[in-house]
Amino acid sequence: LEPFVLRSWWGGVQMGPPDPILGVTEAFKRDTNPKKMNLGVGAYRDDKGKPFVLSCVRKAEALIAAKQLDKEYLPIGGLGDFTKACAQLALGANNEVLSSGRNITVQTISGTGSLRIGANFLSRFHGGSRDVYLPKPSWGNHTPIFRDAGMQLKAYRYYDPSTCGFDFRGALEDISKIPEQSVILLHACAHNPTGVDPKQEQWKEISDIVKKRNLLVFFDMAYQGFASGDIDRDAWAVRYFIEQGHNILLSQSFAKNMGLYGERVGGFTVVCKDIEESKRVESQLKILIRPIYSNPPMNGARIATTILNTPELRLLWLEEVHGMANRIIKMREQLVAGLKKSGSSHNWQHVIDQIGMFCFTGLKPEQVERLTKEFSVYMTKDGRISMAGISSGNVGYLAEGIHAVTK
Amino acid sequence: MDCTQLIFCLFDISLLILVQMGPPDPILGVTEAFKRDTNPKKMNLGVGAYRDDKGKPFVLSCVRKAEALIAAKQLDKEYLPIGGLGDFTKACAQLALGANNEVLSSGRNITVQTISGTGSLRIGANFLSRFHGGSRDVYLPKPSWGNHTPIFRDAGMQLKAYRYYDPSTCGFDFRGALEDISKIPEQSVILLHACAHNPTGVDPKQEQWKEISDIVKKRNLLVFFDMAYQGFASGDIDRDAWAVRYFIEQGHNILLSQSFAKNMGLYGERVGGFTVVCKDIEESKRVESQLKILIRPIYSNPPMNGARIATTILNTPELRLLWLEEVHGMANRIIKMREQLVAGLKKSGSSHNWQHVIDQIGMFCFTGLKPEQVERLTKEFSVYMTKDGRISMAGISSGNVGYLAEGIHAVTK
Numbered sequence: 001l002e003p004f005v006l007r008s009w010w011g012g013v014q015m016g017p018p019d020p021i022l023g024v025t026e027a028f029k030r031d032t033n034p035k036k037m038n039l040g041v042g043a044y045r046d047d048k049g050k051p052f053v054l055s056c057v058r059k060a061e062a063l064i065a066a067k068q069l070d071k072e073y074l075p076i077g078g079l080g081d082f083t084k085a086c087a088q089l090a091l092g093a094n095n096e097v098l099s100s101g102r103n104i105t106v107q108t109i110s111g112t113g114s115l116r117i118g119a120n121f122l123s124r125f126h127g128g129s130r131d132v133y134l135p136k137p138s139w140g141n142h143t144p145i146f147r148d149a150g151m152q153l154k155a156y157r158y159y160d161p162s163t164c165g166f167d168f169r170g171a172l173e174d175i176s177k178i179p180e181q182s183v184i185l186l187h188a189c190a191h192n193p194t195g196v197d198p199k200q201e202q203w204k205e206i207s208d209i210v211k212k213r214n215l216l217v218f219f220d221m222a223y224q225g226f227a228s229g230d231i232d233r234d235a236w237a238v239r240y241f242i243e244q245g246h247n248i249l250l251s252q253s254f255a256k257n258m259g260l261y262g263e264r265v266g267g268f269t270v271v272c273k274d275i276e277e278s279k280r281v282e283s284q285l286k287i288l289i290r291p292i293y294s295n296p297p298m299n300g301a302r303i304a305t306t307i308l309n310t311p312e313l314r315l316l317w318l319e320e321v322h323g324m325a326n327r328i329i330k331m332r333e334q335l336v337a338g339l340k341k342s343g344s345s346h347n348w349q350h351v352i353d354q355i356g357m358f359c360f361t362g363l364k365p366e367q368v369e370r371l372t373k374e375f376s377v378y379m380t381k382d383g384r385i386s387m388a389g390i391s392s393g394n395v396g397y398l399a400e401g402i403h404a405v406t407k
Numbered sequence: 408m409d410c411t412q413l414i415f416c417l418f419d420i421s422l423l424i425l426v427q428m429g430p431p432d433p434i435l436g437v438t439e440a441f442k443r444d445t446n447p448k449k450m451n452l453g454v455g456a457y458r459d460d461k462g463k464p465f466v467l468s469c470v471r472k473a474e475a476l477i478a479a480k481q482l483d484k485e486y487l488p489i490g491g492l493g494d495f496t497k498a499c500a501q502l503a504l505g506a507n508n509e510v511l512s513s514g515r516n517i518t519v520q521t522i523s524g525t526g527s528l529r530i531g532a533n534f535l536s537r538f539h540g541g542s543r544d545v546y547l548p549k550p551s552w553g554n555h556t557p558i559f560r561d562a563g564m565q566l567k568a569y570r571y572y573d574p575s576t577c578g579f580d581f582r583g584a585l586e587d588i589s590k591i592p593e594q595s596v597i598l599l600h601a602c603a604h605n606p607t608g609v610d611p612k613q614e615q616w617k618e619i620s621d622i623v624k625k626r627n628l629l630v631f632f633d634m635a636y637q638g639f640a641s642g643d644i645d646r647d648a649w650a651v652r653y654f655i656e657q658g659h660n661i662l663l664s665q666s667f668a669k670n671m672g673l674y675g676e677r678v679g680g681f682t683v684v685c686k687d688i689e690e691s692k693r694v695e696s697q698l699k700i701l702i703r704p705i706y707s708n709p710p711m712n713g714a715r716i717a718t719t720i721l722n723t724p725e726l727r728l729l730w731l732e733e734v735h736g737m738a739n740r741i742i743k744m745r746e747q748l749v750a751g752l753k754k755s756g757s758s759h760n761w762q763h764v765i766d767q768i769g770m771f772c773f774t775g776l777k778p779e780q781v782e783r784l785t786k787e788f789s790v791y792m793t794k795d796g797r798i799s800m801a802g803i804s805s806g807n808v809g810y811l812a813e814g815i816h817a818v819t820k
Contacts, residue, residue, distance in 0.1 A: 072675055291529060
């Protein structure tokens, strides 16, 4: 028997693989090529490639600092003014759900925390099914979020590689076969990783078939404002589904649209049948949250609330979100122009048609590998690039690189 | 309305119909009841949040100074790594273990930033559930912080207990603890409160810790220390970490949860750390990789603001000194309130032995009040506390300690 001090509890713990998305940044940091580009993680960059802290955020921080507030624990469900403003942003201030009080909205640790609370809630209280249907493909972290919460993952067709667009027929076919009461996860806008969103007419048909199949809808809205540049337009699908009678689950993130990434600001909403049900659900959400982290972090929620509830800051924010979305749209156009200029004969229209932070280039894994090794352009293996990581200064270099590996 | 819509309406027999109204949190629920009370003499002795002598929340000067320094830098808000701010985790581990600890120089710890103490315990519980093949059982002291139970249970562990508090002395049941621990099956997890035991305020003496360490070694138990009050117990950072450091010296490769909620007053900023002391640096790398895989689908990466504040304080010499003074000050005020409460009880004419109020240490005092007495104290005097008779000393001020003494005397005479 080994001496006590040399005994190990964790001999059986294997080295785990690096996170596929965050691991890209780690590899990027190690690269010494001055032309290197990080198109991995979806964090917005300005046209100089620098992280961008919104002016409305700086102004909100100054207002908050001047108040010299205390640091007392928030309630388990978070800052009340925040959850109210958060729900209003998603649903629209005049939404019947809000006036009837039949939603419960809790503050969460950004989008991931919101999805996980939802997943845990489903696991504990949704007797109807263990199955969560994700679009194919979906954000990589969705799978472990639901799996670690005890749910089982299934998929419905979504992305059509032959068009680099939406496989509408395939999606409807698959959804029409989903067993009743299963959970279906829908990306509200700016689908991650493909950038491919259904058109409004297509959303209407999806709503109908989901109703027919009696599915529980879970919307993931991480990019409200980022898709079209318009907050209300990006929330259209969420609001339409609610109008159509779906009592949805909804995850929101302020990481991207307010640039609050590391402050971890998000919300989780359950739209209930009535206010009585929302009280029961709220009590159980609190019981679930308390043994995970007790109560959420205050700083980011205070910033978001100040912005949403101070008229001139809210206006400034809407402008800045619009500006970020526009820069991305411009980069899409410049990338396609650059590819044509490089002499590419491929059809790159999808780069312009796709929407939001990401672009599913259609590059194959071997092409991605060449792009990384030969050009120091870093992206995830599925060919997803973060448009936000492109600037007018390097879009030409990127176009050359993509052309070189695809000609 | 067509067929489809009609059917859908019928199925609008909500899927959530079986969600029952849950009970309010026993600790946080006390504050909710307190808020509703209109008695101007009301006292909230429920949740363990420090108050100054005017009964106001106290933001430490070192925190305000650190915030000003940080604001001036106009830092960005990029995601932290999954394991948190590197400078924070380093300073956090040093604070607990001592800067010269061999564990740190050999790099055989992995320390991740967590969402305060609760988040740290839950990450630890999840890690145990996934990787500790030796046992499903976690042994808590009897009693322990109420939230320990759902933390470990929701993570998939099973809860058991060892004797700890002796109601007949309002002190430590040392013999009972040793007897129970000596029977714990090998490789079980034993949770120990590093200092300022919550809820009782009863801590083992150093000689008692040594015997506990020996028996824990004999039984080959996996030690999980919960240190939520470093600095708050005695007023001295190093003294409060003595048990943690002793156990490590004795060869226990421990798990450790730390919180900066109380000792830096960072409550709502949610600042904490979780440490696994490994056999060597190679093992710590494996463990780190798995902690990241576990954390990523819970919240991706931790909140930045509080960690920046804590790091600035710990790593800026004059702020660190100021902090140590302020922690000492908070601990001293609590000690003074203990003395004044006992003096007040004597003055009220109480014939009971209240020595335990002075002997107990840290934020809380286990008064020994029975549930019916607690209920009377709340109903007749608007003094709010948890049903187990635990009071938060931090909620007492020189202005109301006399009123509290009268109330306690009234329900116990």
